[in-house]
Structures are given as C-alpha cells and as structure tokens.
Amino acid sequence: MRFGGLTAIDELSFAAPVRQITSIIGPNGAGKTTLFNCITGFYRPSAGSIVLAHPVRGSLRLETLESHRVAREAQVLRTFQNTRLFPKMTVLENMIVAQHNALQAASFFSLAGLFKLRRYRLAEKQALEQAMSWLQRLKLLEFANIAAGVLPYGTQRRVEIGRAMCADPVLLCLDEPAAGLNPRESAELNDLLLELSRESGISVLLIEHDMNVVMKISDHIVVLNYGRKIAEGAPLLVRKDPHVVKAYLGEEDFQEQRA
C-alpha cells in the first residue's frame, strides 16, 4: 500500500487461521491500521491480494470489493482505533443498524415494513433478540436505551464490539480495542475475545499495544515495523525474536540487554 511516495505496507504476507486470534503488533505508524483499511475495503492496495476463505461463499478476493460489500458479503467486520459509534442513537439502535441488510431484505423495499407485514415483524423480532443477547453478554443491558455518545469510553468500546458482532462476522478485526480500558475491563475483554474465537468459531485479527494482553491471548503474532513484517509466530517465539526486541526497545537498549 503506497500513499504517494510513502510505502505504508510493503511485501507483507501472513495468514490468519480460522478460530484463532492473530495479533498484529508494531510501533506507532508501522502500518497496522492501514492494513485493516486494506482488508476492509477502505483502501485499495496498490499491489497484492487479500483472500478470505469464506465458510459458505468460498474464497473471496477482498481487495476487489467495496467496503460495504466486504462487510456484507465477506462478513469481515471491524472496529476503529477511535471508536465510531452513532453517538446520538441509543446503544440498542446501534446494534439494530448493524443488522441493516437482513432487516432491509425482510422489509422488501420498506413496503413490508410500512404495512407491518408478518414477515417483517418476525425479522425485526429476531434482530431485537440478537441485539439483546449481545447486550446481555457484553453487560450492556442497562445502557440499551441510552444515547451511545454519552457513555464512558470503555463502555463505548464494548458497544462497538457488540455492534460488529451483531453483523454476524466470519472475521472480526479489532483496532486497539483495549486502548483506554482500565485493567478490569481489559481482562474482561481478553476473556470475551477468547470465548468468541473458541466458541463462536470466529477468526479474530487484533491490533494491540499492550504486550501483556497480546502474549496472553494470541495464538499467532505478526510484527510490523515500517510496513514490513519483521517477525511472525507463536507468542513465546516472537517475544524472544531479536528484531522485535530491537524494534520495541530501540537499538541501544537492545545492545545493553545483550551485554
């Protein structure tokens, strides 16, 4: 991925296996968010391809799809580094909007909805149940009817994850979900992510700065620096990799450490 003269991601290749948590780590400006933007169709990579093995639709070339089709057809959902909720809408409405496509199809160009036909009422009831179950699971029930924008930051992050889950993802991309959470919230998030990948069968791509979190829950880690992959592997291996230590601690610290 190039922006003018700047090559933000270069010669990166990795695989995110099903039902696993793959973490992307690297210093600020390494190109992690840019990578997510490429995967979810917000940027079109200047070269290369991104393939998703969809359980039903077979292999999909994500880089050829527009962003809304990546979410709808490939079921790749994401959260944003700076949360992007619908602030004036309630938490519940946020969850329902995430199920827009299913509901829209059931409403048959809004006609079935306007006349409150049975098929639309059923679909709406289902959507509501789906939303409520995620709210319950994320301990957000008490906020259901509150405007999302007034909630504390950590709660907003949970809402954003819940919203993505309501859209029924195959691959869930989380951009620094633990940023700004307190230790307890962060621990709860870890449990949730593990649960999702193990039980719900969702693949998770996670950008994370907190090494404790990364080491604890990742199955697989990809380390980026200046848009290049400098290491990849299981947490324990990556932690010891000299390139990684160097990129994270800086040249001098690294030499001190070795000495």
Next chain:
Amino acid sequence: MRAIFPRQALSIAERLRDAGWIAFVALVLGVPMIGLTTVDAGNKLVVHTRLPLLMEFVAACFLGRLALRFSLDKFAQRKIERQAQEARRTVQIPARSTLPLIKWLGWWLLGAALVLPLMFSGNRYVVDTATTVLIYVMLGWGLNVVVGLAGLLDLGYVAFYAVGAYAYALLSTQFGWGFWQSLPVAGGLAAFFGLALGWPTLRLRGDYLAIVTLGFGEIIRIILVNWTELSGGPNGIASIPRPSFFGLPFQAPSDDGVQTFAGFFGLEYSPGQRVIFLYYLILLLALLTNLFVTRMRRLPVGRAWEAIREDEIACKALGINVVTVKLSAFALGAMLGGLAGVFFAARQGFISPESFVFSESATILAIVVLGGMGSQLGVVLASLVLVLLPEIGRDFAEYRMLLFGMAMILIMVWRPGGLLVRREPAIMAPAPMQARP
C-alpha cells in the same frame, strides 16, 4: 466558552475599565460622526459641534457595555453550571420515550387543527393562513427526511416543490388530468429529480453539498423562467383547475346542469366552502406525510438515514450501502416536496417562478432547523412561528422583517438545538429485559 469563563469573576474596577475602553472607542468614533455636523447657513456650509449629544452617546455606550458584559457573564455562568450538572446526570437517565407533555401537545395541536375551520368558518383569512402553515408543515416534514434524518444539507428544496407544482399545472391544463390522478405522477417526477440531484452529489457533505443544492434550486427556477414554451416563462401558468370534492366542483350553481358541491349537499353556495375544503385537503396530505415519515424512521432505511448522519464510515464498515440509503432520502424528501407542490398549484390556481425562489428554500430549512433537526412536532411549532410572526407583524409595517429577524436570533440563543431537541429512539428495548437501576 472558555474565553468568557474567567470574566465572571471580574471585579468592579475591571468592569469599569472594560466599559471605559468601550466609551473611549465610542468617543473617538463619535466625534466625527455625531460631535460634528454641518449646517446650511445661507449659501455656505458651517460646521457646528454637538457636544451634549456626543456625551449622551458616550454615556449610553458606557452603561450599555456594563449591562451587556454583566448579563453575558451571568448567562455564561449559568450555562456552565447547567452543563456540569448535565454531565453528572446524563449517564444514569435512560432516554425515555417521548415526554408525556410533548405527546399531549401533539394531540392537542391535531385536535385544534381539526376543529379550526368550524370555529372560524366565517373568517376566510384565518383558514387561509392556517392552510399556508400546513403547507410549510408538510414541506418541513419532507425536508426533515433529507436534512434532519439523513443529515444532508439541502438548500434547493424548493426545486422539488416547483417540479410538483408545474407537473400538476401542465398535466391539468394541457391534458385535463385531475388532482388525484396527477398527485402520484407529480410525486414520482419530483422523486426522479431528487435522484438527479442526489446522484452527482453523493460524495459531497456539509458546505459543499449546500452549495450544489443551492445551485440546483436556482437551475430549476431559471429553466422555468426561460423555457417559455413549456412553463409560460415569467408569466407562469394560469387557470389551473381547483381540486373537486369527489368530482363535485366548488362553484356557484349554474344553468348548464353541472352538479356542484353546494348543490349536491343542498347547501347555500359560498366561496368559503372551497377554502375549508382546501384546508382539510392539506391537513390530510400533511398527516399522511407525517405517518409515512414516522413509519419510515422506524424501518431499516430510516435508521440507516440517521446512522449516515451520525457516521458514514461506520455505516460502510457495517455493510450498509451508503449510496442507496442517501438516494432514498433524497428521492423520498423530493417526492414529499413535490406532493406539497401539487397542492400549492391547485390552491393558487396560478403559479409562476416567483413562488419558487431561494428564500422559500431558506424558510423551509429554517423551519427544520428551528424546530430541532429531526423532530416532527418541532416542525409544526417552527412553521407556526415562521408563518404567524410575519402575519402578526403586519401591524409594525416596515419593522416587520426586523422583528422577525430578532425573534429568530432570540430563539436560537434560547434554544440553540431548535425548539424540540429531544430525540426519540426509533426502537426501544422490550420492557422486561430492561435493567432496573
């Protein structure tokens, strides 16, 4: 806000110094403008001084500044306190369904609207003005879809109103179509124009969109002025048929055997009957519009409109096709404007491009903004204010627009978010699952 905050604690000396500076500036400006004057003394101009007047002016500035500064600071202080209070409160209070008061007000207004012509049946002026209010209410509800819900700033809404009006005028005068037949066709045509405007402006937001829509409104008007063969140019189109009551026209009984409304019901003919009929017609159209928009808001499209207003990127990330959602808002908003246009043409019996100038767009937009973006009842209140104020103001002759402008400014200072800011959720959590505090 922050700039004003420290000034609350100004000491008396500081306040006096502040006002003193203003008085000084007033003095400097006042010497040439007020202090000196020329008098025609016979055949030459003589300069006279007007010291007392100058001193009065400076003193007025001094005292005025003291009062203004003081009240502004008090106002700011109260606002800060209120905000702090609100910040402490917001999280605990769940957004309740509409306040009972507002709901009550809505029903009360509806009741008043229904009985109004009966109470003022002799007073043509009142019913006529109420009809005008209702036209603006309907236009406001239509524009609310585009601006209030989808958040697309549209400064050319009057174009769709014009399309609807001209569509009916042409269909009826050229092809002899009736009001009810023309209604869907004109609505569809206006919706088509909505798409024509929406398509090229999909990528634009905010100011840029406002400018393009403004241009679009002007283009339509200028076409109407210049395409004389179609639109009659500046002369407009006259003798547009009035709507009839299920085929019964409102006219004086004549000898040619045409059954009239008055004749059919065995009433004495009076021109007021048509006025009242038109009033109920627009009331019906407006209520249907309201029902339609309220329903749409609770459907997936409606929620997507609001979501797009809130965050377009998040919408894309959730798989919502922003293009179709925006176009549907443009098309439906335009259609409602077109329907109002049909009624307008039928009511006036004569239309010309002069009825569709930019200030109309501005008025409709003002209704939506003043009402509180997205609020249906707010549109009604704002239409009442915006139509009735200038009417009441007629007694003040040339000060009318001045008073009108001042009222608008005061309302925006008093309620920056519009008359009714509260937003009702489009879907509520089912009660038993709702957590109790």
